Every structure is written in structure tokens, then in C-alpha cells.
Amino acid sequence: MAGGVTTPEHTGEPAPATGAGSPARERSGSPARPLRILVGVAGLAVTAWLVCTAFLAFAWYPQMSGDSDILIGLLGLVLGIGGAIVFFLFLNMAIEGLPSRFSGGVIPYAFLLPGLSLIGLMLIYPTVQTVVYSFADDRSAQWVGFQNYQRIFASSAFWQALFNNLLWVLIVPAVTVAFGLAVAVLADKLSAQGEKTSKSMIFLPMAISFVGASTIWGTLIYAYDRPGTAQTGLLNAVVVALGGEPQTWLQISDLRLNSILMMVILIWLQTGFAMVLLSSAIKAVPEDTVEAGRIDGASEMRIFWQIIFPQVRGTVVAVFITILIVVLKVFDIVYVMTNGRNNTDVIANLFFRKLFTEQKAGEASAVVVVLLILVLPVLIFQVRSFKKQEEGR
Known part of the structure; x- marks a missing residue:
């Protein structure tokens, strides 16, 4: 006791720690390290400058790489990935x-910012x-x-394209989801090897681009040859074999x-995409709910609509909307097959023609x-649908 103040030495209590492991030290956190901040910021600036300069050099001086598109692509890939790292x-x-x-609160925003x-x-x-340009x-x-x-709304071509887009929206997503759901359900009832083979065959078209698929169908399925000659298009070959005349479909x-x-x-093209997602959702349905329905004497159709479908409805909606967005932006197929002729124009193709042709x-x-x-x-x-699905999990 000194001057009426009790000290740890007089009470026998240990003095509070002030070292690196003290609670006060932990609450305040580690101090800033200016050198690391300086080196990090300088490195960011130099890396960004070097990568941007290199890409601009490829664009402005292609002769530096011998005018080789392959070499430019490889160098761009290396620079892009290496520069990002x-x-x-x-x-x-x-x-x-920091x-x-x-630093803990800054990390998520800093890594998302680029x-x-x-x-x-x-x-x-x-x-x-x-x-603004519109x-x-x-x-x-x-x-x-x-x-x-005013000009586009007064144009019959615009309303024709909009009407065709509406037809695509009404038909394609619904039919695609229906086919994908049917394949997912039926394949699930096959043997393991049969399921794998059937799903692989249905999913295979997903590997083909829209342009490639359009070329394949236009050449092998819808192609037209003069009457009296061999038909290269499968559809016309069937029509001729049945005694009909070939058509310019x-x-x-x-x-x-x-x-x-x-x-x-x-x-x-899109049925495989729908099938994969819907098949995963169906397999996630608890088996005991399905077995309970069978024990109660429910038919397979009733089990599907009253037990399975309600549990995969969220996935069905998500797949439908995803395909709907693809349909709203459809361009490649129409451009390759008809370029909008014969009343087949769509909004995206109309834009392309307005900008690059007219x-x-x-x-x-x-x-x-x-x-x-x-x-x-x-x-x-x-x-919003995705958020609701996440909240429901």
C-alpha cells in the first residue's frame, strides 16, 4: 500500500500482461505494416500497367509476334492468367x-473489386x-x-420480329423443360449403364455451338434438292420415299x-441442359417420401405429380427461366438458317441487320x-427465385 493505493505486489495478484499475447493486445490487433502496404500497392500498379501495355502492344503491333494469331492467343493467355495471379x-x-x-473486413471487397x-x-x-445512342x-x-x-415502332418488320420472339418464348422453354423432365424421370428407371448411356446421348448436343447445330440441321435435315434428284436432307428423303414432293421447308x-x-x-440443344439439372433435383428427393407413397398404394404417375414434382418445382422454374433468357436473345440459329427471310426475323437479328447492313x-x-x-x-x-431456393435450404 503506497499513498492509499493498493498495488499488485501488496495484494499478491499478478500484474496484467502487456506482452504480445495479452487480451488488450489481441483486442487492438496487429499494427499496420507500411512497407507491405507500399510494396503491395506499387506491385498492383506495375502489374496492371505491364499487362495492359502488353495487350495493347499485341493489338497495335502484331508484327512483334510474327503476325501469328496462335502465338498472340497463347501469349495473351499466359499474360492474362499470370498477370491475374x-x-x-x-x-x-x-x-x-493493414x-x-x-484487414478481415477489407479482404472480401478487395478481391471482388477487380x-x-x-x-x-x-x-x-x-x-x-x-x-444513350438510342x-x-x-x-x-x-x-x-x-x-x-418512333421509327421502329412504326415499322412492320419490328412487330413481325417481336411476334416471332413471342412464339419462341411460348414454345421453346415449355417444350424443352417438358422433354428434359421426361428424360430425367424415364432414365432414372433404367439400369445404371442404361441411364448413363441415355443421358450422355441426350446431353451430347450441348457440346455443339448454335452455329454448328444450325449448319448440321440445315445440311442434313432440312436441305432441299430438285425433284428427281437424290435428296440430301433427311426430311425430304422421307417425304420422297413416301411418294411426296420435296419441300423448301x-x-x-x-x-x-x-x-x-x-x-x-x-x-x-437445350434439352440436355434441362435434363441434367432436373435429374439432379429428382435424385435429391428423399427416397422415404416416395416409398411412403408406394406403400399407400399410389400409382407412379400420382407419386410423380404429388410427391416428386412439388419438391423439384423450384429447379423446374429456374431451368425454365434460364432457357427463356436464351430464347429471348436467340440470334445465331435464325441468322444462319434464314437471316430473317420468309417471316422468320427475331429482335436480335433485326438489330444485327439495322447496325451492320443498313x-x-x-x-x-x-x-x-x-x-x-x-x-x-x-x-x-x-x-429472386434463386434467393428463395437458397433460403429454403
């Missing part, structure tokens, strides 16, 4: 230099720019207000037959904005 190493170094009480910046640069900025003339130099929208616009024939290609950038931008307005609500609904 080095960039994030320096980023991590800079974050580690006080520990800050990706979000690229999304903003490559997606958001062009979108905003397109909206109110400008064809040279994007003079403000014209809503004239571009993609020119028959009655009942939108040509559009429906092109829809078949997209259904063929050189009407303002009207083309207006068409794209309309397509964006059509797709955006579906995207929002899809995000």
Missing part, C-alpha cells in the same frame, strides 16, 4: 499490411452507352430524342412452320434497348 498476390500483400482489425470493375467496364458501361442519330453525334423509337411460312423447324434445333446505329440501339427491357424483368425474377 501476380495482381492478386500483391493485393493480398497490401491487405496483410491493421488486423481492418471483377466488379471489369463487369462495370465490359457490361454496364456499354449498356448505358447503348441507351436517342442519337445514326452517327451518334446529334440528339434526336425519341425519333428512333425453311421458306414455308404458313402456320410459322419455318420458325417452328428452327425452334426444334434450340430444343434439341448502318442505322440509332435504330439498332433502340431495338437493343427494347430487347433489354424484355430480358430485364426475367433476370430479376430469376435472381
Whole structure:
């Protein structure tokens, strides 16, 4: 006791620790390390500059790589991946230099920032720019207000394309999901080898691009040859074998037959995608609920609709919306098969023709904005559906 103050020495209690492992020290966290921050930030700047300079050099001076597209592609791949690794190493170094009480909260945002910046640069900025151009003339130099929208809304070609898009939306997603669900259910009842083989065959078209699939179907299925000659198209070969005359299938616009024939290609391509996701969802259904239905004497059809389907409804909706978005943006198949002729035009193909054939950038931008307005609500609904699925797990 000294001056009325009790000290640890007089009470026999240990003095509070002030070393590295003390609670006070742990609460305050490790101090900042300015050198690591400095090196990390400098490394970030130098890496970004070097990678950007290298890519610009490939674009402006292709002779540096001998005008070899393959070499430029390989160097770009190495620089892109290597630059990203080095960039994030320096980023991590800079974050580690911060006080520990800050670094933990900064890490998620710091590592997301480069990706979000690229999304903003490559997606958001062009979108905003397109909206602005839709109110400008064809040279994007003079403000014209809503004239571009007035022109496209007064055009029968626009409404024809919009109507065709609506047909695609009504038919393709529903049929694709139905086929995918049917294959998933039926394949699940086969032997292990039979299930694997059947699903592989159905999924195989997913490996083919839209352009490749269109070429295959146009050459092998829908091709037309003069009467009296051998038919290379399977559809006309069957018609001729049955005593009929070969038809130019993609020119028959009655009942939108040509559009429906092109829809078949997209259904063929996307059924495998729907099947894989729906099959996974069906396999995740608890077996005891299915067995309980069988014990109660329910038929297989009733078990599916009243036990299995309600439990995979969320996946069905997600697959439907995903395919719906693909359908709203369909372009490749129509461009390759008909280029919009014979009443088969769609919004995306109309945009392509307005911009690159007719050189009407303002009207083309207006068409794209309309397509964006059509797709955006579906995207929002899809995000909300995914959130509900995550919350329900």
C-alpha cells in the first residue's frame, strides 16, 4: 500500500500482461505494416500497367509476334492468367499490411473489386452507352430524342420480329423443360449403364455451338434438292420415299412452320441442359417420401405429380427461366438458317441487320434497348427465385 493505493505486489495478484499475447493486445490487433502496404500497392500498379501495355502492344503491333494469331492467343493467355495471379498476390500483400482489425473486413471487397470493375467496364458501361445512342442519330453525334423509337415502332418488320420472339418464348422453354423432365424421370428407371448411356446421348448436343447445330440441321435435315434428284436432307428423303414432293421447308411460312423447324434445333440443344439439372433435383428427393407413397398404394404417375414434382418445382422454374433468357436473345440459329427471310426475323437479328447492313446505329440501339427491357424483368425474377431456393435450404 503506497499513498492509499493498493498495488499488485501488496495484494499478491499478478500484474496484467502487456506482452504480445495479452487480451488488450489481441483486442487492438496487429499494427499496420507500411512497407507491405507500399510494396503491395506499387506491385498492383506495375502489374496492371505491364499487362495492359502488353495487350495493347499485341493489338497495335502484331508484327512483334510474327503476325501469328496462335502465338498472340497463347501469349495473351499466359499474360492474362499470370498477370491475374501476380495482381492478386500483391493485393493480398497490401491487405496483410493493414491493421488486423481492418484487414478481415477489407479482404472480401478487395478481391471482388477487380471483377466488379471489369463487369462495370465490359457490361454496364456499354449498356448505358447503348441507351444513350438510342436517342442519337445514326452517327451518334446529334440528339434526336425519341425519333428512333418512333421509327421502329412504326415499322412492320419490328412487330413481325417481336411476334416471332413471342412464339419462341411460348414454345421453346415449355417444350424443352417438358422433354428434359421426361428424360430425367424415364432414365432414372433404367439400369445404371442404361441411364448413363441415355443421358450422355441426350446431353451430347450441348457440346455443339448454335452455329454448328444450325449448319448440321440445315445440311442434313432440312436441305432441299430438285425433284428427281437424290435428296440430301433427311426430311425430304422421307417425304420422297413416301411418294411426296420435296419441300423448301425453311421458306414455308404458313402456320410459322419455318420458325417452328428452327425452334426444334434450340430444343434439341437445350434439352440436355434441362435434363441434367432436373435429374439432379429428382435424385435429391428423399427416397422415404416416395416409398411412403408406394406403400399407400399410389400409382407412379400420382407419386410423380404429388410427391416428386412439388419438391423439384423450384429447379423446374429456374431451368425454365434460364432457357427463356436464351430464347429471348436467340440470334445465331435464325441468322444462319434464314437471316430473317420468309417471316422468320427475331429482335436480335433485326438489330444485327439495322447496325451492320443498313448502318442505322440509332435504330439498332433502340431495338437493343427494347430487347433489354424484355430480358430485364426475367433476370430479376430469376435472381429472386434463386434467393428463395437458397433460403429454403
